[in-house]
Amino acid sequence: MKLLYFAWLRQKIGAETEQVSLPADVTDVAGLIGWLKGRGDNYAEALKNEKVIKVAVNQAYARPDTPLKDSDEVALFPPVTGG
Amino acid sequence: MIRVQREDFDVGAEMRSLTAGNTGIGGVASFVGLVRDMTGGEGPSAMTLEHYPGMTEKQLGEVEAEARARWELSAVTIIHRYGRLEPGEQIVLVLTASPHRQAALESCAFLIDWLKTRAPFWKLEETPEGSRWVEARASDDEAAARWDPDPDKIPS
Numbered sequence: 001m002k003l004l005y006f007a008w009l010r011q012k013i014g015a016e017t018e019q020v021s022l023p024a025d026v027t028d029v030a031g032l033i034g035w036l037k038g039r040g041d042n043y044a045e046a047l048k049n050e051k052v053i054k055v056a057v058n059q060a061y062a063r064p065d066t067p068l069k070d071s072d073e074v075a076l077f078p079p080v081t082g083g
Numbered sequence: 084m085i086r087v088q089r090e091d092f093d094v095g096a097e098m099r100s101l102t103a104g105n106t107g108i109g110g111v112a113s114f115v116g117l118v119r120d121m122t123g124g125e126g127p128s129a130m131t132l133e134h135y136p137g138m139t140e141k142q143l144g145e146v147e148a149e150a151r152a153r154w155e156l157s158a159v160t161i162i163h164r165y166g167r168l169e170p171g172e173q174i175v176l177v178l179t180a181s182p183h184r185q186a187a188l189e190s191c192a193f194l195i196d197w198l199k200t201r202a203p204f205w206k207l208e209e210t211p212e213g214s215r216w217v218e219a220r221a222s223d224d225e226a227a228a229r230w231d232p233d234p235d236k237i238p239s
Contacts (some may be wrong), residue, residue, distance in 0.1 A: 006135055007205035009214045056203070059138035075135060075203075079219030082132065082204025083112055083116055083165060083195060 001070050005046075006077035009053070012046035022070060029055050030064035032074065052078055084159065085143045087088055089133065089166040101158045101178050108157045110184045112191035113161040116175035118168045120209065129207060130217070132174070139163070144199045150179070153193070154186040155210035161194065163202065193230050200227040 004017045014060045033050060036043045047053060055062045056075040066075065084101075086092075094115060102108050121128050124145040147159050160178040168174060177194045181187040 004135070006203065007133060007207070009097065013094050056135070056138055059135075059141050061201075077135070077203060078205065078216065079216045080200065081206045081219050082134070082202045083199035083223075 002073045004073065004075040006075065007077055011012055014043050018059050022068065026068070028064065028068055029057065029062050029066045029074075032068060033076075036076075037078070047076075054079060085147065086160070086162045087136070087139050087143070088162065088164060088182060090172060091164070092162050093236060094173075094176060097160055097176060098178060101160050101180050105157055105180070106162065107182055108180045109182045110187045111178055111180045112187040113179075114175075114177040114191050114195045115173055116195070118170050118172045118174055119207075120170035121210075128168045129167060130209065131167045131207045133205045133207065134163075134165045138203050143198060143203045146194060150190045150194050151199070154179075154181065154190040155183065156181050156186060156190055159190075159194070161198065163198070163204065165204065196223075196226045196230060199223050 001020050001022055002017065003020055005013050005015060010016055022032070023035065026032055033047055033053065033055075037047050054077050055066070056077075057066050057068065057072050059073065059075075094099065094113065098111055098113065102111060118130060143161050143163065147161060148152060150159065156179055158180040162176040164174055175195070175198075177191050177198075179187045179191040179194065181190070200223055207214050208217055
């Protein structure tokens with residue numbers, strides 16, 4: 001799975017993008033965030049306030065229960081501030 | 084027509100190109116967003132806009148489709164810039180053309196309200212104390228929400 005991070009999430013995690021292989025028991029967006037938090041202090045710190053984290057699956061806004069598969073492109077980012 | 088670009092844009096040229104050859108258009112409404120000086124002239128206040136290439140165009144396209152479903156529109160232009168911008172520079176342009184003024188004016192306001200809460204852009208401000216990410220404002224969500232039910236809404 002391709003992961004992308006934007007704005008302060010990118011800075012806190014220290015990567016723009018990475019390829020990961022999901023464990024079999026990670027099947028949705030909420031599961032992915034929980035799994036990422038266990039990957040290191042930078043992830044735990046970046047993702048600690050889950051309420052402000054937006055997730056897009058294949059460039060469409062997703063919900064905690066949106067299902068995931070290995071070929072998805074998943075982006076995590078803070079609330080948007082364009083316009 | 085949707086464009087996401089680093090370069091500046093010419094509002095007059097965009098308006099002429101929007102209406103060229105279509106004499107059924109009765110009016111064009113416009114919104115031009117500018118970089119506001121947040122420091123009152125004290126020190127730098129430029130900003131850098133980051134975005135998610137691909138998703139940005141997709142989300143802007145969906146917002147345009149929603150406007151076209153709600154109002155009778157002859158043509159729409161949305162241009163959003165990214166990269167480093169100085170106070171006073173243009174950030175975003177929304178143009179809506181319609182046979183009728185009400186459709187043009189309302190859809191223009193709708194488009195800017197909706198794109199602010201959906202298009203994946205993030206502003207990094209330069210301040211005298213260092214750079215900081217601009218926080219989303221609840222008032223932007225409220226402005227987007229006044230346009231009514233959106234069954235697919237997730238952003239806020």
